[in-house]
Amino acid sequence: MKKSGIASSSIFAMWEKASKARKMDEVSTPNQTVAASSTCTSPVHIESNLQLVLWQEPESRGETSTPHVQHEQEPESRGETSTPHVQDDESIDEDDEPMQADLEALEHDPGMQIPISVYAVNDQDRVRRRYIEMGSCQPKNHKFKFTNKSGKECRFCRVWFKEFPWIEYSVEKDRAFCFVCYLFKDKTRCPGGDAFVKKGFNNWNMKSRLKKHEGEVCSAHAEAQEKYDRFTTPQTSIRESISSNTSQYKALYKQRLTWTLKCVRFLLRQGLAFRGHDESEDSLNAGNFLELLNWLAGNFEEVDRVVLKNAPRNCKMTHHDIQQEVIKCCAQETTKLVIQELDGGHFAILADESSDVYQNEQLAVCLRYVDKKGRAVVRFLGLAHVEDTTSLTIKAAIQKMLMDYNLTFAMVRGQGYDGASNMRGNVNGLKKLIMDESPSAYYVHCFAHQLQLTLVAVAKESGDCTWFFQQLAHLLNALGMSCKKMRMLRIAQAEELIDALELEEVETGSGLNQELGLGRPCDTRWGSHFKTVNHLISMYGALRRVLCKIGDEYHGVEAQAALSIETVFRSFEFVFMAHLMQEIFGYTDELCRALQKQDEDIVHAIELVRDTKYYLEALRTDAGWDDFLTKVTSFCTKHKIKVVDMEGPYFPVGRPRRGLCNGPINYHRFKVDMFVGVIDRQISELNGRFDEVNT
Numbered sequence: 001m002k003k004s005g006i007a008s009s010s011i012f013a014m015w016e017k018a019s020k021a022r023k024m025d026e027v028s029t030p031n032q033t034v035a036a037s038s039t040c041t042s043p044v045h046i047e048s049n050l051q052l053v054l055w056q057e058p059e060s061r062g063e064t065s066t067p068h069v070q071h072e073q074e075p076e077s078r079g080e081t082s083t084p085h086v087q088d089d090e091s092i093d094e095d096d097e098p099m100q101a102d103l104e105a106l107e108h109d110p111g112m113q114i115p116i117s118v119y120a121v122n123d124q125d126r127v128r129r130r131y132i133e134m135g136s137c138q139p140k141n142h143k144f145k146f147t148n149k150s151g152k153e154c155r156f157c158r159v160w161f162k163e164f165p166w167i168e169y170s171v172e173k174d175r176a177f178c179f180v181c182y183l184f185k186d187k188t189r190c191p192g193g194d195a196f197v198k199k200g201f202n203n204w205n206m207k208s209r210l211k212k213h214e215g216e217v218c219s220a221h222a223e224a225q226e227k228y229d230r231f232t233t234p235q236t237s238i239r240e241s242i243s244s245n246t247s248q249y250k251a252l253y254k255q256r257l258t259w260t261l262k263c264v265r266f267l268l269r270q271g272l273a274f275r276g277h278d279e280s281e282d283s284l285n286a287g288n289f290l291e292l293l294n295w296l297a298g299n300f301e302e303v304d305r306v307v308l309k310n311a312p313r314n315c316k317m318t319h320h321d322i323q324q325e326v327i328k329c330c331a332q333e334t335t336k337l338v339i340q341e342l343d344g345g346h347f348a349i350l351a352d353e354s355s356d357v358y359q360n361e362q363l364a365v366c367l368r369y370v371d372k373k374g375r376a377v378v379r380f381l382g383l384a385h386v387e388d389t390t391s392l393t394i395k396a397a398i399q400k401m402l403m404d405y406n407l408t409f410a411m412v413r414g415q416g417y418d419g420a421s422n423m424r425g426n427v428n429g430l431k432k433l434i435m436d437e438s439p440s441a442y443y444v445h446c447f448a449h450q451l452q453l454t455l456v457a458v459a460k461e462s463g464d465c466t467w468f469f470q471q472l473a474h475l476l477n478a479l480g481m482s483c484k485k486m487r488m489l490r491i492a493q494a495e496e497l498i499d500a501l502e503l504e505e506v507e508t509g510s511g512l513n514q515e516l517g518l519g520r521p522c523d524t525r526w527g528s529h530f531k532t533v534n535h536l537i538s539m540y541g542a543l544r545r546v547l548c549k550i551g552d553e554y555h556g557v558e559a560q561a562a563l564s565i566e567t568v569f570r571s572f573e574f575v576f577m578a579h580l581m582q583e584i585f586g587y588t589d590e591l592c593r594a595l596q597k598q599d600e601d602i603v604h605a606i607e608l609v610r611d612t613k614y615y616l617e618a619l620r621t622d623a624g625w626d627d628f629l630t631k632v633t634s635f636c637t638k639h640k641i642k643v644v645d646m647e648g649p650y651f652p653v654g655r656p657r658r659g660l661c662n663g664p665i666n667y668h669r670f671k672v673d674m675f676v677g678v679i680d681r682q683i684s685e686l687n688g689r690f691d692e693v694n695t
Helices: 011-022 043-047 121-134 179-184 195-199 208-214 220-232 238-243 247-270 288-299 320-342 391-403 430-437 447-461 463-479 483-502 527-538 540-553 557-569 572-595 602-620 622-638 666-689
Strands: 051-054 068-072 147-149 152-154 167-170 175-178 347-355 361-370 376-385 412-416
Touching (some): 175 179, 175 195, 179 220, 247 320, 320 376, 347 391, 412 430, 447 572, 447 666, 463 527, 463 666, 527 540, 572 602, 572 622
Parallel strands (some): 347 412
Antiparallel strands (some): 051 068, 147 152, 361 376
């Protein structure tokens, strides 16, 4: 086999051919590649193969990749010369499908972003537009890390953000990147020099490299900057000037957009739904958005000229997608004002999990900070959908949300979550993970939420409290499911009020003796339990009348349920527990209202908790027991309820006698088990929840 073609070629000629092949564009036909063989059959075969080792740059910013080796195949004919082909750094294989753009999942941290060319061609401008909306990642108040460079500790300087507006910083990689080069650098015309695009720059002791990256007017960065300027201001381009409409058309479009935006803002401010079940032209109710726009068009001539029927059919701006885009713009502008009000200062994070109507887990995040007027304000930042509620997942969601607005954990000075282990755990909880990055981010459990937990614990642990609330639920079910029964209750209240006025037991005046109702208490709002118990005691006589009337006039299950409830309702034990809950909830309700004030400080809150425990301990004494028993006895005497003998044996009402063997006396049952037991549980929960560690 002849080898004259290879023997006559020098090594310099092969290098020149390889360098020319590197500059070839993507439309050139790639040569076939074959795997390198570890064994060869003849030395002639080795000499006739041109082997090129090509080191391919990593595909994502801030990542590294392994070298790729390509070996060019021997040409089929001796007269042909093989041309090596070098793949571009950002090229995509023909077999790989382009990535679909998810604008909501784009990373703001430049170290976590993927190249623009990976996305589909039709989505690349959408991705660029989304990144421009988010802006460059410039966490100006982040605590930048020190790195040893040539024996000297150096770090990123925040003044570079002002001196080089194109620069952005990756908190994840501790490197600097170029914002405009990432979006618009031409990899075909300007290959190489990707330190500010892929790997990132971290030579903090060489500021001259930043100016060198900007280069002259004809540099790759200057070209990318020019593309960025044309992209953000399209009216300056020749294409836009040719295809632009008349000034009159633009003015009408602006008016139409203005009135659409006003309707959207009104509905958002009032928290109303936008769409209707039938939005056709013949619909009698096309939804709040279209009805409001129709009303404005019917009452104002300047609105009617530009909207609905008088608008172009392809530019009515009433479609659901348009509404969603306008709503999103309103949310972004509102959040932008919040970030401007924060002005790079420190803040506290308030977060809690909840589920939407599709039972998807989502995380709500709020910021609490002091504004320029010295007021403590709480502003909603956003919602993030999370796959699970582990501490690492929640931390990643919060970090991504903060990074979207150039905020970092280094700026956090407080944390406020619930008492779940994944949030406040001392080992792997969210509190611990954030404090590892910002030791000054102290965790404080919401005092009002802790108070709710104390009431829930007492209600669940005490069997007497559980029995009382079960009977209260039976009473509400018997009365609250029928309009006729509620009308009977209102009539009974009026009769009781007339009797009380004749006996001069109540006073008359403006705002007094209003009609009361029995609201169903909410498990997450224990202040509603206090209101329900208060109304129960105030309406006791009217409720007994209604239960007796239902038992006499109705038949079947409803009559039997009303009579069984009425038997428990007129017992001394039920009245005793109702007054006990009223006393305890009365102290805790005042504390709960005080803790929810916006101007409440932690020192005064601790004093209120201490006062509440003092009042409960005073109620527990013998003097408090005597006053309480006198109050219950007088109520029973007024409503003709039999008062039990405290020295006699105890007989339960409406529940079995299991667990009450040996026949306890009433004094021990009512004072020790019910009165003292419930108060001790409440004091114990307050001491456990509001100790020095939790506060």
